[in-house]
């Protein structure tokens with residue numbers, strides 16, 4: 001399976017509509033190069049541009065969803081369209097979309113761990129509650145978003161639900177680039193799964209983005225890594241490699257469930 005990660009630049013001097021059209025064009029240009037295309041987190045507005053979240057929010061089936069569905073259909077690819085600010089029932093969510101090659105919505109995922117502690121996304125958006133996997137023809141994807149990468153239990157849950165590869169769109173700052181790379185490799189090694197981590201380039205809301213999108217295989221080898229600027233990564237994923245790694249080094253079978261429960265609280 002061929003995958004392309006589009007590390008798009010998010011800069012405030014490019015209007016959201018223009019970036020949406022440009023992202024759709026970049027997806028179409030992957031036709032013939034990819035079976036799966038991935039975009040980053042909140043690439044319309046910028047993950048740190050929290051002042052704009054409400055103004056740029058959209059419902060499901062809004063402009064971003066429609067533009068990405070058309071692009072997926074035109075390109076004939078599975079598209080993880082990154083995330084957008086979803087408005088629903090008076091709340092905002094950081095919602096990712098996975099679209100099939102005929103443009104149908106295969107899955108949506110609302111980010112569970114919101115970033116910002118006492119500001120930004122953490123206070124402006126509501127948290128998702130559901131783990132999401134998507135069955136592609138030869139590979140089961142588990143999805144997470146950016147800050148989720150710091151929470152290994154989410155990825156374990158996705159493995160238990162059948163995930164063989166994780167797609168993690170992000171808007172990760174340059175300041176913590178070392179964490180990004182380390183966590184992407186850790187999630188791959190501990191879960192014996194591919195990690196496709198797609199970040200943004202550029203600077204928005206005064207926050208320089210790390211770029212450095214990365215694809216790690218189930219053995220922890222880096223298949224491709226971007227630089228800091230706008231770039232497209234193309235890789236080939238082999239589902240048999242997940243099976244082989246899990247058979248040849250069956251560490252997942254040695255899990256001791258419940259061991260994380262504090263001693264005094266065990267039944």
Ligand SMILES: NC(=O)CCC(=O)C(=O)O
Pocket residue numbers: 041047114115145146147148150170171172173176179
């Ligand atoms: N958009 C995010 O979730 C940022 C996460 C981040 O900066 C970090 O975990 O560090």
